[in-house]
Amino acid sequence: MGISERKQRQLEQVRSAILAQSWQIVEDEGWDALSIRRIADAIEYSTPVVYKHFESKEAIRSAFSKEGYALLADRLHQAKKTHDRPTDQLMSLSNAYWTFAEEHPKYYQIMYGLGIPTCDMVRETREIMQVSTVFHQTIEAAIKESKQPDADVHLKAMTFWSILHGLVAMTMVSPGDPKTAKLILEDAVAGFIKALAS
Amino acid sequence: MGISERKQRQLEQVRSAILAQSWQIVEDEGWDALSIRRIADAIEYSTPVVYKHFESKEAIRSAFSKEGYALLADRLHQAKKTHDRPTDQLMSLSNAYWTFAEEHPKYYQIMYGLGIPTCDMVRETREIMQVSTVFHQTIEAAIKESKQPDADVHLKAMTFWSILHGLVAMTMVSPGDPKTAKLILEDAVAGFIKALAS
DNA sequence: TTACTTTTGCTGACAGTGTTAACTTTTATG
DNA sequence: CATAAAAGTTAACACTGTCAGCAAAAGTAA
Structure with missing residues (x-):
């Protein structure tokens, strides 16, 4: 019923979006500029979504x-x-x-x-x-x-x-x-x- | 008129208090625990006083x-x-x-x-x-x-x-x-x- | 289709951060 | 004593990580 597979895929998509956007921020402005809120802004989700994928900022690092x-x-x-x-x-x-x-x-x-x-x-x-x-x-x-x-x-x-x-x-x-x-x-x-x- | 000398001395005293208390915080809890507000608390002054002696946190570091x-x-x-x-x-x-x-x-x-x-x-x-x-x-x-x-x-x-x-x-x-x-x-x-x- | 449940996502808050403008109090000088 | 200068304060701005509680959407069962 490929439905949960799609969900899984969407989750993965968000996760890699987080990583991709984070990396952009880091490359552009350095590690200090990386914040959860900025990541959330970049992926166009609210902040708690980031915590669905990474339990803390340290986890992203x-x-x-x-x-x-x-x-x-x-x-x-x-x-x-x-x-x-x-x-x-x-x-x-x-x-x-x-x-x-x-x-x-x-x-x-x-x-x-x-x-x-x-x-x-x-x-x-x-x-x-x-x-x-x-x-x-x-x-x-x-x-x-x-x-x-x-x-x-x-x-x-x-x-x-x-x-x-x-x-x-x-x-x-x-x-x-x-x-x-x-x-x-x-x-x-x-x-x-x-x-x-x- | 040793008056300005005394002032100078008092200033120096605050300055070294900042450094001493800062060092205590760092030794006890690491560099991340060092914040201007905590320093101000420790020296029993308000935060802007710290900025009278150090133009930024980076200057203290x-x-x-x-x-x-x-x-x-x-x-x-x-x-x-x-x-x-x-x-x-x-x-x-x-x-x-x-x-x-x-x-x-x-x-x-x-x-x-x-x-x-x-x-x-x-x-x-x-x-x-x-x-x-x-x-x-x-x-x-x-x-x-x-x-x-x-x-x-x-x-x-x-x-x-x-x-x-x-x-x-x-x-x-x-x-x-x-x-x-x-x-x-x-x-x-x-x-x-x-x-x-x- | 409707009722219910689960997942998903958002708002808003808490407790912090560095920094500074504006105000008040204290101190020294004429 | 009045006045000018110095010292110190409060309160705010714009951020930060993190999370509880609520609303909306999506999936499931009748």
Whole structure:
């Protein structure tokens, strides 16, 4: 009796309208400009309708955070494919990471925005894991090929990730020349890879 | 006619009361809990009085950011003194940096909080520079003693800073075991120093 | 078709927020 | 003491997240 299917579809439509309009607001005016009332205005519904789909504003932010991690994971996977040697893959990963942050700063901002209650991040864990796994696997392979195969994978993976994030975050709070920023990134990653391989 | 001096003193008193009470609120309940009305309540004045001393809420945040950078710079200077060899100093600096972030997370959060309009940071530049300078000078000395004295100081200093910040930020958004976090830091910094010295 | 039920959506409110204009009280000076 | 200046207050504007309660529409059963 396809009637409830249609309802389901309409619900989905509203939900994705919320996300679409929210994203427009964020891209145009930044995260601070995003409010439930503005979303409601944009989708031409009243405010409580938004709460039918997202239990809070934080839930909307969380949804975008998940989206961001998924997108980043995808970019990383693609970047990894372009090379076979693990050390080259690491270089490629760092490039993709940087490019992602540069192209989607709004995503990066919620993904790593400080002040997020850590418990709320549980729902995003799946997507974060996808990113984490790419790093772990590549690092693991790199370690196996290196001259010190007993190095701690988790430790090295976190170090790698931290270096990447550190640079992205630094250039976001005090943006200088993007080219020098990328130079710094390459320098840091090269140093890391060298320390890993030798 | 010490009368205007007394007034000046009273003004200063209110100003520091604002800062003191604000800090209490932040330490107790986090940055989100800080509002002009709550500050006014705490200092037992009406809200516009707060605006006599700070032109906006952002100005109060900025003041704490400056304080944070000044405190960090102090800690870094003290840490540097404990060693003579530049490479040892770098290790000491990274330790001090980490300890600062661990002991004063509320400071670190405004200092590096994302989403801050970059123009508002101009007023904090002096204090940021003090931190930046410690890094630059130590790195410069380390480079001079190294086997590649033509390395770019600015680039290496930024790399160093980014590594430190990356790790602090990562453990703040997804806090794991602090001990492993510190291990990661030491691993990363050791790698950096090695790459620099060799 | 009518009566009933469920879903859907809206209005309006509560308790907050940053910020400021206009007013009152206090204080210092001629 | 009157007057001018400084200090401090109230009350408002335009917002915010969130939700209880009500009206309207849609689906179901007789």
